[in-house]
Amino acid sequence: DADVTQTPRNRITKTGKRIMLECSQTKGHDRMYWYRQDPGLGLRLIYYSFDVKDINKGEISDGYSVSRQAQAKFSLSLESAIPNQTALYFCATSDWGVSETQYFGPGTRLLVL
Amino acid sequence: GQQVMQIPQYQHVQEGEDFTTYCNSSTTLSNIQWYKQRPGGHPVFLIQLVKSGEVKKQKRLTFQFGEAKKNSSLHITATQTTDVGTYFCAPEYGNKLVFGAGTILRVKS
Numbered sequence: 001d002a003d004v005t006q007t008p009r010n011r012i013t014k015t016g017k018r019i020m021l022e023c024s025q026t027k028g029h030d031r032m033y034w035y036r037q038d039p040g041l042g043l044r045l046i047y048y049s050f051d052v053k054d055i056n057k058g059e060i061s062d063g064y065s066v067s068r069q070a071q072a073k074f075s076l077s078l079e080s081a082i083p084n085q086t087a088l089y090f091c092a093t094s095d096w097g098v099s100e101t102q103y104f105g106p107g108t109r110l111l112v113l
Numbered sequence: 114g115q116q117v118m119q120i121p122q123y124q125h126v127q128e129g130e131d132f133t134t135y136c137n138s139s140t141t142l143s144n145i146q147w148y149k150q151r152p153g154g155h156p157v158f159l160i161q162l163v164k165s166g167e168v169k170k171q172k173r174l175t176f177q178f179g180e181a182k183k184n185s186s187l188h189i190t191a192t193q194t195t196d197v198g199t200y201f202c203a204p205e206y207g208n209k210l211v212f213g214a215g216t217i218l219r220v221k222s
Contacts, residue, residue, distance in 0.1 A: 035212075040122065040214060041214055042119075042201060042212045042214040042215050043156065043212040044212075045209065048209065090156070092156075100146070100205055100208065100210055101146065101158045101161065102156075102158065102203075103158070104155040104156050104157070105155065106155055107155050
């Protein structure tokens, strides 16, 4: 969905490096999420934020941190990248309400050497 | 934590055959969503089921929610090559979605 953008789209980095993945949205949604996707494991939640002042750990937050700079921006950082963090990372947004329909960005493919 | 089992992991069908993927939870669900991810793409919302026994149709796709609200299925009638991709169920636990591992569908033409 073009309303949710992620940068970079692809990244190669080395073990031990710090890396930041950025997500921006123009949908006006309060809720934002970071997932990682690995083959056969589906989408696993790393962190989520229900508004600018709210940050919550997801299922697999170890080794990651996030920053919600504004309603529209949610960044994911790998403080010291390791090879098993090689994965496809998705940002998603949703609106407040009964339905938690999520809108995903195009994804960032990260390779840690 | 909450877990959802989705089967099969992978299915390869001949074009025109039917396809079904199943999603099972050990606990009663408030609702469940289904998403489709095309190869190289991102997950896209298909539908949400809320009521016990609910059945919804989208053209050749039929979605069902079990009477006990612990399982759900997606059935595709007469598959086409445009149906290829990974189908995820995503029950809502608390106020978050938990995605199943997905079923990869490949269609031979």
